[in-house]
Amino acid sequence: MQKIRNIAIIAHVDHGKTTLVDKILHSCAIFREGQDTGDLILDNNDLERERGITIVSKNVSVMYKDVKINIIDTPGHADFGGEVERVLKMADGVLLLCDAFEGAMPQTRFVTQKALSLGLKPIVVVNKVDKENCRPEEVYEQIFELFFNLEATEDQLDFEVIYGSSKQGWMSTDWKKPTDNIFPLMDAILANIPPAPVAEGTLQMQITSLDYSSFVGRIAIGRVARGTIKENMPVSLVKRDGKIQKSRIKELYTFEGLGKVKVSEVKSGDICAVVGIEGFDIGDTIADFENPEQLAVIKIDEPTMNMLFTINTSPFFGKEGKFVTSRHLRDRLYKEMEKNLALKVVETESPDSYLVYGRGILHLSVLIETMRREGYELQVGQPQVIIKEIDGVKCEPVETLIVDVPGDVAGKVIELVTQRKGDLLVMEPKGDLQHLEFDIPARGIIGLRNNVLTATGGEAIMAHRFKAYEPWKGTIPGRLNGVLVSMDTGKTTAFAIDKLQDRGRFFIDPGVDIYEGQVLGEHIRDNDLVINLTKGKQLTNMRASGSDTNVRIAPAIKFSLEESMEYIQADEYIEVTPVSIRMRKIFLNENDRKVNAKKFVNQ
Incomplete structure (x- = not known):
């Protein structure tokens, strides 16, 4: 052995x-x-x-x-x-x-x-x-x-x-x-742990991982399941759908410490990196040149959530990013699909928009954040769960949610989760915390974390995993408050923000460039309010005693990318650039929003 x-x-x-x-x-x-x-x-x-x-x-x-x-x-x-x-x-x-x-x-x-x-x-x-x-x-x-x-x-x-x-x-x-x-x-x-088995016979190796080098291109990583793989050896690449491509191995590496070491051959049981094979995907089999035999294809659980990715159409388009066209966006998403198996990209009727399917908010936000750092500008829509019809019944993904909280705030958490169609299954003490388990629709988890952390003073520990598809649980209330929407394009003034502070909480500071239709804050009521934050103080050459009061402004609320994804509603987009994350209405003009309001009522 x-x-x-x-x-x-x-x-x-x-x-x-x-x-x-x-x-x-x-x-x-x-x-x-x-x-x-x-x-x-x-x-x-x-x-x-x-x-x-x-x-x-x-x-x-x-x-x-x-x-x-x-x-x-x-x-x-x-x-x-x-x-x-x-x-x-x-x-x-x-x-x-x-x-x-x-x-x-x-x-x-x-x-x-x-x-x-x-x-x-x-x-x-x-x-x-x-x-x-x-x-x-x-x-x-x-x-x-x-x-x-x-x-x-x-x-x-x-x-x-x-x-x-x-x-x-x-x-x-x-x-x-x-x-x-x-x-x-x-x-x-x-x-x-059993030693890696030695299997004699013709070559079989499944590609389970990818690496990339700017010198040699894409590198295939996997474990040799049978036979021996050698440098300069001609091989067959068996694709997931059974098609066969002929290829040749240029270089072989094994892992040693944190790096790789070049070798001339690798026997079955060891993990190696292969250079020189073109056009491979994860799950393909590197097999014998003359008698290729395919290994069982890797099965991956299906995605449960999708988001619309589209090019940036805001008035600030192209000011902060390097890659802004639909071709850039398409190429980048398809490149991501090569190595991110749980991701799926579907083209829509519009040539500028793509539906991206993923495992959850974090999975999709890591992709968006990575693209943003690479210099891409894009807009994303509200995350939607994937609904299936099973035996004629409309079904949605349901997750098991586990929350550990101090006992005195457990009631608040139960109330928040049950509002979102969650069912309490387990409630038991765990050390000095209360351990709660729920079944909750995946739709209900979007936006829940912020509310739970606010209600528990940041002391809740939340975790969830996909359970199964179950019958549709009915409508779940969305955001409770409306938003404050910009009426004009320009720079925000401290004077205007100060005068409108009683209307809600703001997401932006004074002296920031904004555009018509941008979401600037949260309204205190449940409807949207259009406001003008670019208005300055009327200046005269007369000093009025007592009217020059100091402007006192509450600090702006800053959203992370995930918090923005959980906050927006169906009629809103997040504009993501290397420098900024802004929330905006899909229709920037107020009249256009009124005309198209019915589109979003049932979403």
Whole structure:
């Protein structure tokens, strides 16, 4: 048997996966003495570092006791489940991390279900046992129950448990007896995860990931399932639909530490990167030149939400971005589809607009934020859930929502969720918090997080995952208040904002350029109000005693991209440029809005 182990690290968001990979890299002496590496080494793009989450799965490898361990770090957020689904195909076992206080969370269930159904051997790591009021034994029982409910095999139920703290850099088989290193975990990997199997025969390798280099172009990454892949070897590329393209491999790389090392051949069981193959997609099979055999195509859960992406048509079009045409937008969206399997792009009747299907608000907002940073200008519409007809019944996606809140504000959360057609299923104490579980339509979750955090003073912990398609639950009330809409194009003045403060709360500061139809604030009533913020004070050469009062303006409310996506209604767009995020009405002119008002009533 060859000395290779392939493991994926899976967990709910923020349970410590990337921190654990850091400690494994350090303890296996990947870095030279005194090298400054920083924290969260694998979260290497700006968005991942800012948000503190993993978005794209990464591969690294370490050597431990003469065994090569390939480690795949996966995202923990439900919206990036597509990443997890495809990379698990490269693993023979999984490390399931679980927070010693929070226990099994919605995403823990989702990723565990995927891993168990693929027959992977699990090792459970109960992490963060250094936390106050942690409950490692209870969490172990909870995980066992979860495995049982997910119909794990007897071999999978007989899992090894390791306790420890990734942050403090120790692991142990007994949480009351801390060690000073993470080697107990590494020993458990060697003892429990099966070695990568050697399969003789003709070549088979499935492409499960992509990389890109400005020197050699697109690079295919995957695990060799059978046979041996060699440099300069002619191969067949079997597409998802069964079509076959002939190709040749130029270069081969395996993963070593954080980088790649060029090799002449790779045997079955190891993970490698292939250069030189053109026109491939994730899920395609690299097979023998003369007798190509296809591997089973990766199945990805369908998207549950869509948004309209269109070119920027505001009066400020082209002032802040580099890529502004519909051709730029189309090319960028189709390029994203190559590597983002859970994403789908559909062309609409208009040549300037595209419907983009994704897993949720975060999944789509990360794409928009990435495009914005690359210099794109675009507009996006209100997120809509995907409705299906099943056996003649109109059905919509329903999610399981879990909220942990202090007991004294649990009532407010229940009220907010039930207003949005949520059903309370579980209410039980969890430490000093109240643990609530609901079934709620996916439509009801859009815009809910802000309201819950406001009602609980920011103390609620929310998580949700897709459950199933269920019959339509009826209309859900949208935004309670109307908005303040600009009447004119120009610069805002402090004088005008001061005079209109009793009409609502503003989203913009004085001295900002605005245009007619832009959403400037929230009205105190439920209807929209058209206002003029560009009006200055009438100046005369006479001083009136007592009328020159100081202008006192409340700070403007600043929305993040996700908050804007949850805030807008069907008759509004978000204008996204590299510099600004503005909310606006689809019809900028007030008369046009009145004429077209009926279009949006039933949405």
